[in-house]
Amino acid sequence: MTDIIDLVRAGAPAEELAAAPLPATTRAVFVRRDEQAMFEGMASADKDPRQSLHVGEVPLPELAPDEAFVAVMASSINFNTVWTSIFEPLPTFGFLDRLGKESAWGKRHALDYHVVGSDAAGVVLRVGSAVRNWKVGDVVTVQCNYVDDQDPSAHDDSMMASNQRIWGFETNFGGLADIAVVKANQLMPKPAHLTWEEAAVNGLCNSTSYRMVVSRNGAPVTQGDRVLIWGASGGIGSFAVQYVLNAGGTPIGVVSSPEKAAMLRELGCEHVIDRREKNYQFWSDPHTQNEAEWRRLGKDIRALVGDDPDIVFEHPGRSTMGASVFVTRRGGTIVTCAATSGYMIEYDNRHLWMKLKTIKGSHFSNYREAWAANQLICDGRIVPPLSAVFELEQTGEAAYQVHHNQHEGKIGVLCAAEREGLGVTDPELRARVGEDRLTIFRRHN
Numbered sequence: 001m002t003d004i005i006d007l008v009r010a011g012a013p014a015e016e017l018a019a020a021p022l023p024a025t026t027r028a029v030f031v032r033r034d035e036q037a038m039f040e041g042m043a044s045a046d047k048d049p050r051q052s053l054h055v056g057e058v059p060l061p062e063l064a065p066d067e068a069f070v071a072v073m074a075s076s077i078n079f080n081t082v083w084t085s086i087f088e089p090l091p092t093f094g095f096l097d098r099l100g101k102e103s104a105w106g107k108r109h110a111l112d113y114h115v116v117g118s119d120a121a122g123v124v125l126r127v128g129s130a131v132r133n134w135k136v137g138d139v140v141t142v143q144c145n146y147v148d149d150q151d152p153s154a155h156d157d158s159m160m161a162s163n164q165r166i167w168g169f170e171t172n173f174g175g176l177a178d179i180a181v182v183k184a185n186q187l188m189p190k191p192a193h194l195t196w197e198e199a200a201v202n203g204l205c206n207s208t209s210y211r212m213v214v215s216r217n218g219a220p221v222t223q224g225d226r227v228l229i230w231g232a233s234g235g236i237g238s239f240a241v242q243y244v245l246n247a248g249g250t251p252i253g254v255v256s257s258p259e260k261a262a263m264l265r266e267l268g269c270e271h272v273i274d275r276r277e278k279n280y281q282f283w284s285d286p287h288t289q290n291e292a293e294w295r296r297l298g299k300d301i302r303a304l305v306g307d308d309p310d311i312v313f314e315h316p317g318r319s320t321m322g323a324s325v326f327v328t329r330r331g332g333t334i335v336t337c338a339a340t341s342g343y344m345i346e347y348d349n350r351h352l353w354m355k356l357k358t359i360k361g362s363h364f365s366n367y368r369e370a371w372a373a374n375q376l377i378c379d380g381r382i383v384p385p386l387s388a389v390f391e392l393e394q395t396g397e398a399a400y401q402v403h404h405n406q407h408e409g410k411i412g413v414l415c416a417a418e419r420e421g422l423g424v425t426d427p428e429l430r431a432r433v434g435e436d437r438l439t440i441f442r443r444h445n
């Protein structure tokens with residue numbers, strides 16, 4: 001391990017970090033361009049991230065004026081790292097090559113390896129000459145919206161920017177590394193009451209759910225709203241449940257096991273549907289949907305909360321979208337950010353137009369939304385759904401578990417942190433939020 005990382009671990013002051021030399025390389029998790037066809041012809045489920053995600057030393061690039069080097073104490077597994085690792089729907093090297101054509105600084109990203117990871121909690125090691133709001137030694141988390149602030153379309157809502165990207169997915173030098181490269185406008189303060197690994201699992205999923213069900217850019221929940229949440233104990237779902245509760249709404253969480261249902265109830269979600277127990281068959285065969293089964297789900301929701309959902313939090317995609325559009329109440333909204341089970345979606349449009357429903361697309365969040373979502377974590381009003389922690393060397397196994405839906409909530413990954421449980425600087429706030437509440441997902445795992 002490098003000297004500067006040892007200094008970070010020892011809590012050295014900023015001056016010492018600034019005086020210590022940066023290493024030429026960093027340990028990182030990456031996929032390789034020469035392996036991007038390795039799974040060709042295989043079924044998705046057989047494509048194994050343990051084969052494609054490598055851990056090794058890679059060179060640190062030169063720092064651009066608007067960037068920072070961050071010592072990553074912990075990171076997390078997001079589904080986008082699963083997509084990168086199985087080269088679906090496309091190998092991510094195409095994204096890097098496109099970025100490489102945009103500018104001299106962009107060129108650094110178009111490499112034969114792609115360092116992945118879209119979350120990080122850590123310490124700023126260096127800032128570029130144009131960085132004003134952050135300095136060496138700052139303790140931070142990272143949000144993954146990567147935008148060019150010289151692009152006019154990035155102003156207003158930066159998620160509308162024509163060249164908006166997700167860091168560590170559509171850019172190189174991501175968070176699953178000991179040292180990552182970020183733009184300064186990705187940095188946010190680390191919640192002081194959380195450990196490194198608890199702080200590292202929120203940036204991507206928390207911000208995504210915030211935009212979907214809190215921000216005016218999504219489908220904001222108001223008091224009394226009933227919200228059906230697919231995958232309610234998963235990454236984005238577990239944040240959505242908390243936001244709906246905070247807004248005075250009623251979440252109806254869908255999960256696939258009694259253990260997950262118990263965990264959700266402890267989080268405060270009273271109404272839970274176990275989709276495995278109910279054995280919904282929304283598709284009678286790969287080409288035909290079954291309206292009677294959509295209706296059965298609708299009845300189950302009414303039996304729990306007395307009416308149809310005002311909002312459906314969608315992301316499984318092909319397997320559930322027909323049902324989601326059907327069960328949403330007249331005038332309600334289906335807000336979607338993904339299509340895990342398939343992106344060629346089918347639903348009965350009559351149920352959409354005749355009942356004046358809206359399908360709202362949503363993608364990650366802008367910096368303002370990510371900042372607001374992070375502040376709610378800092379205030380202890382949203383808790384991290386950390387369920388398990390892996391070493392950086394075990395990233396392939398961690399991604400495999402997410403790929404096969406064997407996890408709950410979020411999986412944290414220790415990068416430069418020596419062990420779990422470090423990084424808390426506000427134990428009083430931690431005690432106020434409550435150890436029990438902060439560890440719901442770990443205790444149920």
Ligand code: NAP
Nearest residue numbers: 079208231234235236255256316319337338340341363364
């Ligand atoms: P996750 O932790 O794996 O959670 C997804 C949950 O969805 C699972 O826990 C599972 O819950 C449920 N699920 C999976 N397949 C399903 C199916 N066929 N039918 C019904 N439920 C199903 O993943 P995540 O981090 O929450 O991400 C979910 C999706 O959103 C991924 O595709 C990811 O790429 C995407 N995403 C998009 C953005 C964005 O900015 N656009 C941001 C974050 C995530 P049960 O088995 O318990 O029902």
